[in-house]
Amino acid sequence: MTPGAGAPAFTVRVEQNRHLPPGHTGVQAVIRVATGPAPAPHPPPAAEVVIIDTSGSMYGPKLAAAKLAARAAVDALRDGVHLAVLAGAATAQAVHPPGGGLAPLTPRTRADVRDAVEGLTAQGGTRTGAWLRAAADLFAPLPPGTLKHAILLTDGQNNEQPATFEPVLAAAAGRFVCDCRGVGTDWNVEELRRVAAALLGTVDIIAEPARMPEDFRAMAAAAMAKTVADVALRVRTPRGTRVVSLTQVAPTLNDLTGRRAGADPRTGDYPTGSWGAAESRDYHLRLEVPPGDAGRRMRAARVGIALPGPDGAATTAPADVLAEWTADPEPASRIDPAVAHYTGQTELAQAVQEGLRARRDGDTAAATVHLGRAVALAHSGRHHHTAALLRRVVEVEDPATGTVRLRPAVARLDEMTLDTHSTRTVRVGARGADHPAREGGA
Structure with missing residues (x-):
């Protein structure tokens, strides 16, 4: 199947550290999906x-x-x-x-x-x-x-x-x-x-x-502005490999793990909604692969795009997620900057939501711990918007360590704004440079 008139071309790119210590089974990657200009001016129904x-x-x-x-x-x-x-x-x-x-x-x-x-x-x-x-x-x-x-x-x-x-x-x-x-x-x-x-x-x-x-x-x-609907991220895995989680991490957080539709036993389609031209989103993929010995290499997954149709079809050459076992501790210990960044973003959202929930429940000790953790993560991840919203809920003594005190009185509007915006993310660039993710729906 080929894309309909007006559908943009998709590109899929993988960022990861493929090196693992011998015997390890966890593989992580950030999947960057982007669209180019639409080839025709005719909008879809x-x-x-x-x-x-x-x-x-x-x-x-x-x-x-x-x-x-x-x-x-x-x-x-x-x-x-x-x-x-x-x-x-x-x-x-x-x-x-x-x-x-x-x-x-x-x-x-x-x-x-x-x-x-x-x-x-x-x-x-x-x-x-x-x-x-x-x-x-x-x-x-x-x-x-x-x-x-x-x-x-x-x-x-x-x-x-x-x-x-x-x-x-x-x-x-x-x-x-x-x-x-x-x-x-x-x-x-x-x-x-x-x-x-x-x-x-x-x-x-x-x-x-x-x-x-x-x-x-x-x-x-x-x-x-959307030009193609019902787009899915297609993940193919070899025998023995399991998708642990797949989460959209930019421009907003959304766990898609439970949304898998099985195209076949080794292929899963994860919904991403509608896309427009010149749009980009990032996804955090976690896999569990069979353990390997030093020197072994494998393709842990292939990730592409599927458009709606009788069978669905990848519209771009899929990108590979790799695994390579090494006894050298230096490459095996490196954490890919994009993976580390978005792991922190997910932890930040969880800390904000858990902290606000504890505050509403009257558990001031837990609220202080979680919101302090959120302050530290926002500081280290350069999430300035969230840091500013947190300061309306807590008094910050040391942002680097997350030392905070709960404010005795907080406007309901400030609390709800922080909660609502907790799943917005800051995008990390290809070389580790952070910049705000463009707002927009799926």
Whole structure:
């Protein structure tokens, strides 16, 4: 299979230290995936679902801003995109088109959307699973290769029981990409982050309703910049080798290990969502290989890209992850800079989230330890944005050692912003130079 018109060319590159001490079985590598310019100007078919929380707590400025935001998102979509706008409360109600389904955007329907959105009212509770189920049903009839994107806005916590919500989230995973936004400070960061991770999208906090229209416009514009959908990272391993984990590490952290789809017993496809031209993402791959003696070499894995189709097909020559055993302790003891950097980024996110969780639970000792560890990791990894956010939660005495004191009073907004941004990463360059990872969804 060849990429469709407008699909960019992919390149896959591996950074690792392939040398292992005799008998060792752990192989790690950073997989850098990038796209070049799209070869044709014709955009692929696309569909967009905008989900606006209209529960009772949205009454007032938040709902007024949400109406403006929905219009801004629609304004950023190109003509011909199939659109639905849903009002989310205890159920998901069709706002546009009024009869349900998806309708192509035209100059006439743009005006219809503006009128329909103006009629939104705030009442009822929050049932996020019902909203996701409705969006998945709308996307279901669309053929493979269609860009399927949703924007979900909420200001509160999901009222569904896990037994109701979890199957819905699992069923929706991989069927569309969803960027999630929480407005205000009454929603649950961990809960919305799980939705965004499962649907390969982004999560962020909107502190002020006035920011909402620009944020929605940016999300819709980013979705329109995508040129190929349903891309998978394909990992082939020889007999005796096992994939321990595969995690997207830039521009955001997202563990894809449990998302493997088996193309055959030795091949796994891991979803990466939609891609645009001139885009890059990094993935941390950990393998377990059979132990080897000094002098033995092997290909531990081949990593490539698979596009949607009857069988899926790698669209670029795959890159090799290697293993070579040596008795020389010098090369075997080196840690690849990219692997070390992203290992630290993952530890930083875990330390922030565990520290904030302990603080909320009233365990000040554990919170101090975890957040102190986060400060030290942010300092050593030159993650200046996270370091600044941490200083709103702790008083830093020594950033190098992570010596901190919990602040006695912390604004809920500061705590949620730190939590939300904990999975954003700083990219490490080919020669170990750090720079901010470009924001954007999968």
